[in-house]
Amino acid sequence: MTSEPRSGFRYISRKRRPQEDRRFLTGQGRFVADVDLPGMKHVALVTSPYARARIRGIDTSAALGAPGVLGVLTGDELARATDPLYTGIHVPGVRRYPLAAGEVRYVGEWVAAVVAEDRYLAEDAAELVAVDYEAQEPVVDPEQAVLPDAPLVHVDQGSNVLLRKRWNWGAVAEEFAAADHRISYRARWHRSSTVPIETFGVVARWDESAELLDVWASIQMPKFPDHLANALRLPGNAVRVHFDVDVGGSYGVKRGIKHSVLVGHLARTLRVPVRLIEDRLENMRGGDAHGPDRIFDVSLAFDSDGTVRAMKMRALDDLGAYAGRAPLQLGKPVGAIVGPYTIRAVEYEAISVATNKTVQEAVRGFGQSPTNFAIEMGMDRIARQLGIERLELRRRNFIAADQFPYLIPSGSTYDSGDYHAVMDKVLDAVDYPALVARRDELRREGRLAGIGIATCLEPSGGNSSFEPLLNTRNETTTWMDSCMVRVDLSGSVTAVMGTSSSGQGHETLLSTVIGEVLERDPDTVRVVHADSLNALPSNSPVGSRMAIMLGGAGAGAARRIRQAVVAIGAHNLGVSTADVEYSEGAVHVRGTPERGLSWKEIVAIAHRKYHLMPDGMEPGLQAAFVWEVPGGGTLPGDDGRVQMYPCYAFEGHLVLAEVDRETGLISLRSYVVGHDCGTVINPDIVHGMTYGGVAHGIGAALYERFSYDPSGQLVSQSFMDYLLPSAHEIPDIRIVSHCTPSPLTTFGQKGSGESGYLGAPAAVVSAVNDALAAIGLEVNEIPLWPGALGDRIAAAEETGTGTAGNARAVPWAGPQ
Amino acid sequence: MEIKFNGEHTFPVPREVLWTHLNDPKVLTVCLPGCTGMEQIGEDVYETSLKLQVASVGGTFTGKIALTDKVEPAECHMQMEGSGTIGHATGRAAFELEEVSDSETRMVYTGTGDVGGLVAGVGQRVLGGVTKYLTRRFLTTLDKYLADEAVAAKGDGNTNPS
Structure with missing residues (x-):
């Protein structure tokens, strides 16, 4: 397809009120909860209080006798009537159904469903379903789960390690041997997500005469109608998903396939329209919508002038109890594994491990934001070790504007970019010397203040190359x-x-x-x-x-x-x-x-x-x-090299943070983000995405975490415990726009839906570490909660050593 | 998640009286917060049902309590397990009764428990405080029960002047 002229647009890039x-x-x-069908019935769920238990029996008799109840469905019944839900990788021993059959694998997993005249009656009856559990020892810590004697989440699979791939792109060993310096470090990204105001909801109606299942759902999921039909053992044209339902927020997580299979089955068997709208607790613990939960062990080889030659990265990801599309989130970062830098060789090991926790799902960036956080932490460390200013170090490693299209070691070609120009604009806009002066003034007042920098990429134009990359049985080459x-x-x-x-x-x-x-x-x-x-x-x-x-x-x-x-x-x-x-x-x-x-x-x-x-x-x-996705259409090579996404947007963050010495509370004082996503179709929509993305990233860095206790109980199921940033915590955010058009797209546009989120966590951590450097302290895991940080600051100021309490650094386990 | 509790309390009754009351399902039904019934189902084994509210979580709970290693009237151990709409719990507790005087007995108690489900997920921030509160309410209710009984006994004496 030929490109339009890139300037002089009539409507594109012009300020125009969004039609919506x-x-x-x-x-x-019109949201799914607004879909009100005549005779519609309501579902309540019986959920597991145990992280791991055998189901010895379920007595539904009392519930069936309760007022207004039409039916009670158990996991065994549903497993007989449906096929297992789609799994993104080849793990035949991991069978997932909407309701647990025989065994529960996390707290909040659905065990039985009650359908009644209204939700109140359904919930009352659900309390009468008596489930006889035999509790078993759960596996909660992902690093324990990989050990040979760990309890198995899926006995039939024979291992909790559901995916383990290692690739070597370029002369990694040679670069490490030849480099002046090497560092190893750990970066820990704890489990957070997007938590939309609207929980997941679905309404289904079975038309017996037409043999057609109508579905209204708050869905954002590739190939959802096909997955739904397959699981229900229906032909594709017997399922009609209505896409005219407004979805009240998602950023990846609205993948209620299990909800929809359950409700579709109930509507079909009970011959009534059925509705399930999650309440907040169901959404948080059993909505299967938690995000990446990653431990990175990274080694970098670099020269004294700051040139980063090579990287080894191992990413261990805690999937939770089942594998949906989540393991593929280790694959997408392959397409931007060197970030905006000219790193020549990379070894990357991706490990997905099952634990007795809520199932992980796609979250904004599909694994890229944690990866960016891990890379950026290394750039800061190198800068500190060599005494090079942190932005200068990044600039020395930037891919230059005249190097595009630029082929990275893992096989993706970056389409376009001008990273130096964006950062020049950011520094002009923010008055960098003034920002530094402000930080130093705070420091003179005895405060812990720091400036954070993060520069990173947003791969965009979503292709699905990670499917064949991580699962050789999958030959998807079009998206x-x-x-x-x-x-x-x-x-x-x-x-x-x-x-x-x-x-x-x-x-x-x-x-x-x-x-x-x-x-x-x-x-x-x-x-x-x-x-x-x-x-x-x-x-x-x-x-x-x-x-x-x-x-x-x-x-x-x-x-x-x-x-x-x-x-x-x-x-x-x-x-x-x-x-x-x-x-x-x-x-x-x-x-x-x-x-x-x-x-x-x-x-x-x-x-x-x-x-x-x-x-x-x-x-x-x-x-x-x-x-077809531009540049797509080919399978990965045997070496794992593949064109992942076609377009690469750039963002550069600069943030001033202050850490309270007494309480460990972190406040953000100033935030500017330079953003280049090529030609912008609608500036207000793009800026809205970026503002929200920065706020989401600040949440991941400072507040949001699905926390589990050692017995696998989820202890942050409500917004009392799962903390979201509010307007009070988010500073004024200034966006500096730049446009390097993509040569691959119709108008030069790139993607922007993940902007802000992809660099904000890295930038906030960078700022905090700049602040803590004064007392010899460094943090490497997020979210950064004040309690633990305050204790570490107190300990550091007492003893003068700052390393106690960090997630421990583990040297790279692969061949050196 | 794990909970722990311990403490001591002095009751204004002789040790044997306290022991008898602590082994009487009728007394426990009255004094245990939220207890809606307690039934002996075997030697030193009781089935109990509770209706409880912890923070925003309320619901029913049924469980078994087994008394072990009884050293009358000085020492008793308990094992508990149960489940209900608010979650599940297992626990162990023990108490010792020490004579302070002929008419006063000190109870020293310790216990650990493990709870899961809704009460752990939603009520965990307040679980420690609620445990203390429920324990104290049991002790003060038993205090009042014993006091009422003593008043009633005295009253009986006064109205029966034979």
């Missing part, structure tokens, strides 16, 4: 998205998209790019969400892909409309298509504006006057476009 705003701001959004554009008799333009939206502004995106191509006012373009039976293929808004993929598909379909309009116009003006000009929907003979046809006239010909159509042209005015 009116609906949401006036309370007219297409699509759009259909129709022009009706009145000349109005309607675009149809085949997935639901969770706040990304897809309607604004599509109307803007279609308006741009057709030169028609985007506010007159209506965007509708199809259902899964009348949609063209989509892989859903994951991996920062929709500006690129849906935008590209919408532009492609619009271009076909434009070509048809030009062809009809030229035909009726009696000249060749090369001799006409298209202008705002009208067509005229080049150089003779008075000889032309209006948009309305051409539309009327297409819809009514077949005798005026060019020979062989189909009537009507509509076009479909299915777009």
Whole structure:
């Protein structure tokens, strides 16, 4: 596909109110909880209080006799009637069903479901379901879980290590041997997630005469209708997922496949519409939506001038009890494993381990933010060791603007970028010397203050190369998205998209790019969400892909409309298509504006006057476009080298933080982020993503954690214990924009849905470590809670040593 | 998650009286906070049902208490396990009764427990405090029970002047 001109856009990059705003701001959004079907019944869940236990028996008789109860379903019954849920990697011994069958594997796992006239009656009856458990010793610590004598989460799998891959890209051993210096360190990213205000919800209705299951769900999941049909043993065209449901926040986690299989099965067997909306506790402990939980052991080889030659990284990820798509989150970072740096050789070992914890799911960045955090911690360490200013050290390792397209050791080619230019802009915008002076002034007052820096990438245009990379049985090489554009008799333009939206502004995106191509006012373009039976293929808004993929598909379909309009116009003006000009929907003979046809006239010909159509042209005015991810389409090599994502957005963070000496409380004083995601389609939407992303990253760095006690009890199930940053904790965030267009996309756009989040945790830790350096202390695990940090500061100030209490550094275990 | 409790309390009754009361399911039903029933199902084994509220979590709980290593009237050990809508718990506790005087007895108690489920997940921040509170409420209710009984006994004497 050819590229549009990159400047002088009519609608793209211009400030324009998102089309969705009116609906949401006036309370007219239609969420799954707004779907109210006649005769709808409600589900309550019986959940496991044990991290690991055998189910000896379930007595449902009292619950079945309770008022208003239609049915009680147990795991054994459901396992007989359905197929196991999709698993992203090849682990035949790990079978996952919506309800536990025979054994529970984490606290909060669903054991039985009760359907009743309303939710209150269902919950009352659920309390009457008597489950006879035989408690067993759980495995909670991921480093214990890999040991040979650890209790097995899945006995049939024979090991808790569900995935272990090691790749060697480049002359790692030689670079390590030749380097002036080497360091090893550990970085610990504890379990957090995105926790949307709207929990997961699903409504299903079975139409017996049509043999069709209608599903409304707050879903953001690739190939969800297929997974649902497969698990329910239905043909794909017997499941109709309605994508016109607004999703109240997601950033990866709205993957309620188990909820939907359960509710679909209940609706089908009970012959009534059934609804399940998670309450907060169900969402937090049993929604299977926790994020990465990672231990990084990293070694870096570098020279005295600060050049980083090579990296060895081992990432141990605690998956929780089952493997959905979560293990693939170790694969995506392969596509940006060297960050924005010219590191020449990399050894990467990815290990997924099962434990008796809530199941991990995709979270914003799909594993990239933890990886960026681990890399950036190393850059700071090298800078400190060599006495090089931290941004200068990064600059010495940046891929330069004239090196693009740039092939990294693991096989991805970065499309474009100008990292120095972005950082120059950031330093200008923030008045860096003044920021340093402010920090030093705080220090003179006796405070612990520090400046944090993080520079990193957002791989975007979500492809699925990590599927075949981590599972050789999977030969997925396309991750297409699509759009259909129709022009009706009145000349109005309607675009149809085949997935639901969770706040990304897809309607604004599509109307803007279609308006741009057709030169028609985007506010007159209506965007509708199809259902899964009348949609063209989509892989859903994951991996920062929709500006690129849906935008590209919408532009492609619009271009076909434009070509048809030009062809009809030229035909009726009696000249060749090369001799006409298209202008705002009208067509005229080049150089003779008075000889032309209006948009309305051409539309009327297409819809009514077949005798005026060019020979062989189909009537009507509509076009479909299915777009493959640019640069995709190939399987990984045996060495694991693969083009992961097509586009690479850059962000550079600069933050001033203060650590309270007495309490360990961290406050952020100033925050600026430089952001280059190529051509921006809608500035307000992109900035909104970035603001939210920074706040989300600050949450991961300072507050948010799903904590487990040694017996596997989740002790942060509510927002009293799982702390979110509020407006009080988030400083004013300044965004500095830069545009290096991507050569691979229609308008030069890159993805931005993960922006901010990908660098904020690293930047906050960098700032805290700059502050703590004064007392010889360093932190390497997040979130940084004040209690533990305060104790360490007190200990450090007493003894003068700062290393006690850190997650211990473990030297790289692989070949040196 | 683990909970621990220990302490001591002095009751204004002789040791034998206290021992008898502590082994009487009727007395325990009245004095145990939230206890809705206690039934002997074997020698020194009781089944009990409780209705409890811990922080925002409320619900029912049924369990078994087994008394072991009884040294009448001085020492008793207990094992408990149970479960209900608010979660599950296992625990061990022991008490010793020491004579302070002919009419006063000191109870020294220790216990450890392990709780899981909703009460651990949601109530954990307040679990320590709630444990102390429930223990104290048991002791003060028993105090009052003993005092009421003494008043009633005296009253009996006064209204029966034969």
